[in-house]
Amino acid sequence: MKKGRFVGWLWGFGVVLAAGACRRENLTMPMIPARPPRFEIRYPLNYPANLVGDGTILSIEGALEGAVPVQRPEDVVDRFELIIDGRRVGIFAPSQVVDEAFCTELGLVGCKGWPLLIDVREFGAPGRGKRLVLRAWKGSLMTEVALEFHYDNADLQQKALEFIRTRMVGTNPEKWNPEYRTHRMSDVTIYYKNEIPYYRDLIRRTLEDFVSKWTGLRFIETDREDVRPLIIYPHNGICCGATPKGENPANPYEITLALLSVDKGRLPPKLQLDDLAIIAHETGHAIGLPHTECVNGDHDFMADRCPYSKASGLHLHPYQQMAVKMVYSKPPGYSWR
Template identity: 45%
Template sequence: MRGSKLLGMLVLILGALGCRQDSAERLVILPKDHPLEFALTYFPEYPRNLVGSGTVFTVEGGIRQYLSPWPPRLLDRIECLVDGQVVRTLQPTDLWQKFPFNTPYIQPFPDRWTYYFQCDVDRFGVPGRGKKVVVRVWQKGSAVPMEGEVEYHYDDADLSQKALEFIRGPMTGDVPGNPDRRTRRLSDTTVYVKNEIPGMQLPIERALNQYMSKWTGLRFIFTDREDVRPLLIYRNGPGFGARGVEWNPNNIYETWKWILELGSRTTHNPDDLYGEMVVICHETGHAIGLPHTGCDGVFMDAGSASGSDCGRLRLHPYQQMAVKMVYSKPPGYSWR
């Protein structure tokens, strides 16, 4: 009886949540004696699920299990498959220990740990529309995995077109006094980084080298020098922000030096690594030329630095391609 009441409560809570754009949770509810539960938590729609060569498509999900130490002892592995082939395998230690979003997702089960995973897919099989990334979650000792799937479209030409629209729109068209749709960018694809917050070295390194580099194709090199260009300096400040402080006097679209302020935090908080990296990617995004987005499910959401529920540690493939297209041309190139 108690189990049926709990299930009824879960149904009411999930019903009250409604369906948020692109991220309605589709929960797999398992028998009471099954210790693992799994849900895919992000279902992007076109053009967010449009992929192409050289881009990364992020599949996200969560896992629940009864109280256990870290890492989740009952999980064997998570596989992401494309066209029947495994393209990415995650081990238990690849998961996040806490669900990173401000969401009621974990509330019905306060006595369980919640883990979160990102499976970044960069091999898409043969081109086509309506393709699937199949996610398999293997529990130790089980011969049958739990499965879920996310749809995507693999079309290089369409991806390039959407990237061009993003460049002509949010990246340049929304900027006053820029009728020629000229793009501002750093002076090189190799970017030097000086960190003036020693206690934040881990999240800054991970945000840049594990995420920003694979999304944008830029290379980040840490240094103690200030005579190298282009240079990003991360430091504390009264709030969060990105300020361009030096540029080519002969080409205002070529930036050389940025100050990125990450608030007053001086020490990395392991329980907030995800949130820290969203903020770091957000401010870095401004420096490389990305604009604010609406509630688009990427780290450039305008409220990411203040903990907005829209900001996520991802960049849509067409936005990734837009950055790569911009950096394939000189600063100030006209995309009109």
């Protein structure tokens, strides 16, 4: 073999060996270990927001730490498990807690981000200082976070009664309502007429699925003129409002007709997430709910002048839910003194 060929052969053999070494090195390089999903509970954190009772819903809101908008929820977490009293009471796929379908279906603007929301309806045995554990799984990796809550019917009813006496009867009940009487619609089934065609799907979903869930009241759309205690209509003005327009002559605390108005300037093409909150908020007034304070991180839809960022994150506290149940279990004008 000639010297030049021999040198070339050695050079080529060395390249092959080097390439093989690189491949073997790549095969044996340690992989970056996968991390369990990191989940943070943001609501509820304090009493009485974490106080529950029979027939109420506790809405848990949280966030996946480190998630970026381009990721899909299923890329970060496989499932969520809810544990109470050492027993699993719920298992949820990411699609069940990352609710973007509502926004997509209605074409709403402002639904970006990952609102992680789980509604808890089962609380185990009554007791105070109970522990709710939420586990987030990705494969065999798991992270868990805990939330303290109180399952106390008597305490919840007392908080609801305080809310009724201080809020639902008026801001100064001793001055103009010494008997602490409450206004309410005629029935737990509320018929409504919608005079904003473009808002039809949004209003239907907001009332029939959303407000109904948190109040226990039933909403049915109708065109009949003899049964329509709630009329939703457009107007020229600032934002919106709910105004009682009809009362039972025999009982001035019974609302037989309420007008819910939405500013025409908010009509297409400006339909946004805030409109859902507005319709829920004004409907709350129509059924007798008052304003509450705007607290950062709390999406109580009766909060006054509060920015809303998540569609299904809007809720009523369990004591507000119980207050509606109590008021609508009694006749209009019942005295809560």
